[in-house]
Amino acid sequence: MIGGAQGTGVDSSANIFARAAAMAGLYVFGKREYYSNIKGEHSYFSVVLSESPVHSHMDEVHLLATFDSETVVRHAWEVVRGGGIIYDSMAVGEKISKIPTLEKIVLERVLSRLSREGLGDTVGDVLELAKRSGVALYPIPYMELLKKIGEVIGEKQLSALSRMTNVVAVAASFTILGLPMSALEKAIAQVFRAKARVVKSNVEAANATREYVSRNFLDTFPFKPTVRPTSRQRLFISGTSSVALGKIVAGCRFQTYYPITPASDESVYLEDHDTFNLADHPHIEEAKELDGKGSIVVVQSEDEIAAINMASGAALAGVRAATATSGPGFDLMVEGMGFAGMNEIPVVITLYQRGGPSTGLPTRHEQGELIYSIFGGHGEFPRIVIASGDIEEAFYDTIKAFNYAERYQVPVVHLLDKALANSTMTVEIFDSNRVNIDRGLLHTTWDPSKGEYKRFAFTQDGISPRVALGTPNGIFWNTGDEHDEYGHISEDPTIRDKMMEKRMRKIEVADAEIPDSERVILHGNPDAPNLVLSWGSPKGAIIDAIDYLESQGLHFAFAQIKVLHPFPTRFIQSLLPSYKKTICVEQNYTGQLMTLIRARTGHLVDHLICKYNGRPFSFSELRNALEEAVLKGTPRIVTHAGA
Known part of the structure; x- marks a missing residue:
């Protein structure tokens, strides 16, 4: 885990670290958490590395790399025995109460815990408690090290040198984990490819940090991943980028949006790649210009009402058109969606769910719009609602959304969420042979x-x-x-x-x-007595959890419902009687999928595992919750993990 104040390079450092690990041949999954302010509040990025495919994050932290005192105070408790904490050696004397962005409830919780252990109220006391729990400490004098790096690269300004703190933390992490520095250098070159001087400076900083860590700390870290070099290429990509690429390949030529978290990143990506080479994409022949290039018009509208209606206008003009938004924006789009329904306009609405209601939790996660996306609007009109379960699916589902829209001449709501939008992972190269374009009549x-x-x-x-x-x-x-x-x-x-x-x-x-194979995906043990039902982003944590529980003697099948409307009633009705226990997993308070299953099939699901604190399910908490549902029979389990 990497953490610090927003605006200090947390995202870029995590991006460098994850890319470097992927370049070294590892599978990577990254989860980004941040406050709804521009600069100053706490932000962190959790990265999971594995020799085999990984689909979710975990609560346990093996190595914590910190830029500031707040990250130590908030996350030191999550580091496992044998794990490690990288921190600024100058921060140990800082009073916890003097950290300006630390919320009162967090401060009281930390001070109470330290008091129970007979410790004081400084960052050093938090580190001492971690040390007592078997955590290794890696104090690094950031500014002293950066000044020495400055002498090498000819930079004296501390403001310029401090920008490399993130690379120091990443390089220290890479060294402790025993990962190849060559991969880190490649990642630095890729992230800063437009700035040759910045690349050189950061590579110098990385190498100086490696030498410092190697010289001052024993090479005894127990959680080192095994790197197996591979020539097989993979993508390292975020959810919003995956959807944007899907729109490009689908032949979308008009995208509208009004800035809103977490949807905006998708449109920004499209703006950055609004002209592209189509020579190798025969599936979208009709979109090519004479020179083999195509372009997508991206319009930042004055509001979401304009966004949906402009997209509908473009669709009426014959191009594939879409808009992207989040919950509050979707509220404003509903009347325009009704217009599209009345006029049988094939428009795609990409809906990134976030914590609600009202402004809610703008940068946090929730699955609160399932029922609304199906039934929202006055009067009745046809629509199709689909949900992607991971970043790879998001690419292919985006293409299907346009196909459904044009085949049936209806608006299509493509449900994603903050977790999918802001997560990153390694995926296989997208396969053009799986792409089919259906423009209907x-x-x-x-x-x-x-x-x-x-x-x-x-x-x-x-x-x-x-x-x-x-x-x-x-x-x-x-x-x-x-x-x-x-x-x-x-x-x-x-x-x-x-x-x-x-x-x-x-x-x-x-x-x-629409075939059942597109509407419901079955995972896990087909002969299991227990069936998990879910939709959207919990997919990854569920798969990782049931794989682990299978090795412990608890067996689960998992039905991932991808097409929520029209609901796959017949298939689900035929599936449910085969299992002794049924368990719904979703990130909302009321159990919206469970409600939908009851309404469409008449079947009452036995157990609900839900979460609504704004943080996505982890592998760890779902593992425990599924075990509790089966062994203890708890009908409703609410999980709470996440900082």
Whole structure:
């Protein structure tokens, strides 16, 4: 774990560390936690390294690298026996009560614990308690070391040197863990590739730190990962970047957004990569320009109402269009989503859930919008709601979202969350052979010999031929009102009945056509007596937990529900009777998936494991909670891990 004040390089240092570990051949999973302020408050990044694929973070910390006193005070308790803490040797005398950003409740909790152990109220006392618990201490004189580095690189300004504190902490971590410095140097070069002087300075800092650590501390750290060099290439990527890449490959050519955490990073990535080479992507031939390049228009709108309506306008013009937002923004988009539903517009809404209600926890995690995304809006209109379980799925699901939108001519809500958005992990290179583009009944021309064009023509499956605005002979009207086959406003009761049935029939068709293999993914032991049901980002922690419990003699299957609407009712109904115990795992207070299962299947799930403190499930707490549900029969288990 790496921690410090926001604005001091916590993210960049974790990024360098994780990239370097991935370059060394390890599998990596990273979890980012930060306050909703720009600079000063506590931020930390947890990185898990493994010789085999890893899907989640854990509560136990083996090595804690700190930039400031607050990180020591908040996280020293999480370090396991045999683990280590890297800290600034000048901080040991600092009074805990003098740390300005430490919340009162945390201060009282820490001082109470120190008092019970007969210790004082300084950072050094926290470190002493950690030492008594079997934790190794690695004091590093940051500024003294940085001044020596400054002499080597010809830099005297402390403000400039202090920017390399993060690399000092990372290099110390790499040395203690026994990881190859060559990989760290490559990662530094990649992260700072546009600044040759910065690369050189940071490499010097890394090597000076390695020499200091090697000279001053014994090489006895017990938790060293085994590095197995591999020629196999993998991606190291975040959730928002994965979705953005999915939109590019899907052929999205218009994206709107209003800045909001944690969704904005996706649109910023698209802005940074708004022109790209399409020569090797035959799946999106129609999007290419003559020079083999394409571009995506990214618009930062004045608000979310404009964002959804601009995206709908672009979709009416014939391009694949999307908008990205979080809970408060989705609130404002709901009327516009209803307009898209009424006018059968294929628009994708990427919804990154966060802690609510109201402003809530802007930079924290929750799965609170499942029911809302399915039923939100006045009146009834068709939509499809899907949820990705991890960063790799997010790429492929983004492409499916556009396919569903255009095949069935409906808005599609793609559910993600803060945990997926801000996590990073190593994944296999995305496979273009798994990519298929389905634009549905989109016509580039309309032959008048087929008859007068009717945009909302009544058809057996409810899906009408679609043309882009401006297509010759393809005139149609759009309105928020009920309308006839041409789009003209109509309040005739017969037309109303037929139009409602036409629109809603598309969900019935989607329910029949989308295969169960796309809607529900089964993991774990197929012969297990216990079934876990979940959706979205808990997937990784569940998989890691049930894999561990399998080795301990407790057996679980796991049904990951990916298409939430239309709900896979028949499949889930056939699945549930095969298990003695059913357990829902989700990050909200009420158990929204459990409620949905009861509503759609009539089955009451036996146990609910939930969490709503703004931090994602860890492998550790889910392991314990699943064990408690099975062995003790606890009907509702609330977990609380996370700082």
